[in-house]
Amino acid sequence: MRRHGKLEYGGQAGPQRTCVGCRVRTAKSELLRLVRVEDHVVPDLRGRLPGRGASLHPAMSCLELAERRRAFPRAFRVPGPLDVSRVRAHLDREDHDMSCRTPS
Numbered sequence: 152m153r154r155h156g157k158l159e160y161g162g163q164a165g166p167q168r169t170c171v172g173c174r175v176r177t178a179k180s181e182l183l184r185l186v187r188v189e190d191h192v193v194p195d196l197r198g199r200l201p202g203r204g205a206s207l208h209p210a211m212s213c214l215e216l217a218e219r220r221r222a223f224p225r226a227f228r229v230p231g232p233l234d235v236s237r238v239r240a241h242l243d244r245e246d247h248d249m250s251c252r253t254p255s
């Protein structure tokens with residue numbers, strides 16, 4: 152995963168999103184899209200689920216940062232805490248493999 156300290160414009164100007172964990176702006180294609188389903192945060196592996204999304208590096212450290220900052224309730228505009236166990240399980244299984252394999 153490339154992560155430069157500065158933003159570069161020009162060249163390919165793909166869509167960018169900010170990781171809710173580390174707050175680094177990254178190409179959307181490098182981030183995992185998350186959506187809220189009731190009080191759960193779930194990974195949107197195909198990028199097709201409706202509703203407000205949040206973006207996260209597919210890294211456990213960023214998930215933990217996001218939890219510590221209570222970034223998910225803020226990102227999804229809900230008052231209460233959200234269950235991220237499904238995101239955690241996904242990251243656990245995929246580790247740092249970003250490609251969308253068929254979920255088991």
Ligand SMILES: [Zn+2]
Binds near residue numbers: 171172173175208
């Ligand atoms: Zn991050």
